[in-house]
Amino acid sequence: MIVMKFGGTSVQDSAAITRAGAIVKGRLQQKPVVVVSALAKVTDQLLVMARAAGSGDRKTALSLSRALRERHYTTAGELLGTALFTQFHSDLGAHFEALDELLRGIAAVGELTPRTTDHVAAYGEILSSQIVAAAFSAHGLDATLVDSRECILTDDAHMRAAPLMEETGERLRAKVQPLLAAGRVPVMGGFIGATKSGITTTIGRGGGDYSAAIVGSGLGAERIEIWTDVDGMMTTDPNLCPDARRIKSISFEEAAELAYFGAKVLHPATVLPAIQKNIPVYVLNARNPSCEGTRIATRGPRSRTFFKAIAAKKRITIIDVAAPRMLLAHGFMRAIFEAFDRHGVSVDVVTTSEVSVSLTVDSNESIPALAADLAKLADVKYEGRKAIICLVGENLRETPGIAARVFGELSDVKIRMISQGASEINLTFVIEEEEVPQVIRRLHKAFFSDLDPEVFT
Ligand code: ADP
Ligand code: ASP
Ligand code: MG
Secondary structure, X not given: OEXXXXXXHHHOOHHHHHHHHHXXXXXXXXXXXXXXXOOOOHHHHHHHHHHHHHOOOHHHHHHHHHHHHHXXXXXXXXXXXXXXXXXHHHHHHHHHHHHHHHXXXXXXXXXXXXXXXXHHHOHHHHHHHHHHHHHHHXXXXXXXXXXXXHOOEEOOOOOOOOEOHHHHHHHHHHHOHHHHHOOOEEEEEOOEEEOXXXXXXXXXXXXXXXXXXXXXXXXXXXXXXXXXXXXXXXXOOOOOOOOOOEOOEEEHXXXXXXXXXXXXXXXXXXXXXXXXXXXXXXXXXXXXXXXXXXXXXXXXXXXXXXXXXXXXXXXXXXXXXXXOOOOOOOOHHHHHHHHHHHOOOOOOXXXXXXOEEEEEEEOOOOHHHHHHHHOXXXXXXXEXXXXXXXXXXXXXXXXXXXXXXXXXXXXXXXXXXXXXXXXXXXXXXXXXXXXXXXXXXXXXXXXXXXXXXXXXO
């Protein structure tokens, strides 16, 4: 069997869902399980309405919900035709009634917790999976809707829940495998799951890709296909650099580094279940299905370039921690990392000197509270609006002089932190956020522009 995951833009309206159906039809021999995201931008909108309700603004929350209802009705109506839509209308309507009830409750209490946030956010995938399953059936596919909350079991860390892989595998084999055996096409919502006691959870923004890998791992898929709106993983973000080229083949490790450091095309956790079961992942374009996309597998063929790709992660804050009295005392590092741990803040890049430590964190973490805690140990400064640039490639292991070439190209750019070596396949540094577009374009030009697109791997 295979897993086919369609992202938000690939199910954004009736035309996109029809295209997705045609792609699935072409793969029926391979027994696909289909995983879908919410219609494009819907998760963002649900979170806006949840926050409006949380601040007591019931009117805004309900009017946003009305707009969302219209969009889903229109999409379903176009896909199903009048007769089928009339039957289906009440199914969708019941979900919107429940969503409105939830928003009214949140507004009445005036408080939004991570748990209620998950309840609201999950509607994107609950609705999209229902529409896609109905549309596929109307277009001649034997589709069956599977409620992901009955299969994807997670812990209770709401908004970033971790899957319980063993229990999830058992559920998938009990509920989804028989459908495949009967020649049906199971359709599931990505991103959502439930705790063992049945409370709805979500696995983190962009998590639909991760869901696909969880399903693929649980069912022992031959391949996992991530259908999106670009031709594959590219040498850099095509929005920042129109010259970006498709990467034909890349290793799991390289793809994981790129995803973690900003290549939004793939959720960083996606490769973990795939590595464990050695299942290749393909990134493909639902608007250009004949393109081969990118194959992510154990070890890609050697590329001719120094790097496979360049990623940028914005909204980064640098925290500088300086030991008050000269030398970093024994135990100082441990105390710093314990503070990060207490606040549940994860660190991306670390550099140290004899007297100070610099660390980068995501700007949306609760930094003031963490800084206040760290200030008990040492002098603390923090500064936002930074970005991490990450150059990734297996060739970095063996090729000398790369750092000199990279920083030579950027001799006029203020580089705040540099890190190389932790994984041996990335070179990472921190710059001012506003410099990202020009730095990416310059590096891309320097390292990728003389490539023949046909030979690039
Ligand atoms: P989906 O909704 O299908 O999950 P996403 O918006 O999450 O799609 O990811 C696809 C987008 O990722 C692309 O449209 C592109 O703008 C962005 N992107 C960033 N970096 C890269 C990269 N290196 N290669 C391809 N796409 C990238
Ligand atoms: N709909 C979710 C999000 O927007 C998950 C996904 O699309 O992968 O974050
Ligand atoms: Mg995505």
